[in-house]
Amino acid sequence: xxxxxxxxxxxxxxxxxxxxxxxxxxxxxxxxxxxxxxxxxxxxxxxxxxxxxxxxxxxxxxxxxxxxxxxxxxxxxxxxxxxxxxxxxxxxxxxxxxxxxxxxxxxxxxxxxxxxxxxxxxxxxxxxxxxxx
Numbered sequence: 001x002x003x004x005x006x007x008x009x010x011x012x013x014x015x016x017x018x019x020x021x022x023x024x025x026x027x028x029x030x031x032x033x034x035x036x037x038x039x040x041x042x043x044x045x046x047x048x049x050x051x052x053x054x055x056x057x058x059x060x061x062x063x064x065x066x067x068x069x070x071x072x073x074x075x076x077x078x079x080x081x082x083x084x085x086x087x088x089x090x091x092x093x094x095x096x097x098x099x100x101x102x103x104x105x106x107x108x109x110x111x112x113x114x115x116x117x118x119x120x121x122x123x124x125x126x127x128x129x130x131x132x133x
Contacts, residue, residue, distance in 0.1 A: 008099075011035030014072055018065045018089050019079035020045040023103050027077050028058060036075075041065050067092045079103040 015031050017024050020042025028049060031038050038058040040049055045060060053060045061069060065085060070076060076093040078086035078100065086102045093100035 008034075008075065010075065012037055013074040014039065016041065016069055016073045016076045017079060018042070018069075018077065018085070019081070019103075020049055021079070021081060022046055022048070023081075024077075024079035025049050027079050027101075027103070028052065031077075032057065039069070039073075041069050042080075065089055070096055070098055073098055076100040077103070 010031065011034065013036055015036040015038050017028055017031070017038060017040045020040060024040065024042070025046055025048040028038055028040065032052070039061060040053075040058055041061045041063070042049075043063055045053065049058070049060070052058045065088070070093055073093075076089060076098050078089035080086055080089075090100045090102050
């Protein structure tokens, strides 16, 4: 088994999300529900993330990722549409001993997020759909 399944308590913990698009917004939604203290680094934000910044739910660093953005972070998520940037974020996080999730690139990540689904009063987590067993 290459990965050990684990859940992280992120309430109040600083988490860096690199990217400002829809994929980053989905990750931010999950992190927000977990109570993480979220900072997003991106030159531009999509509407969903911009709304969260506007109501002070998350912090935004306007610009490109720099290694010092990782200082003090518990977790990093690379969620850009540029594989080279995601790989650089992963490399920099791992060099600092910070767990990193790289969206859509398991090989570059030190951790992988399970898919989660919420439906009314139930929820599940796993690598596949609950309908595929």
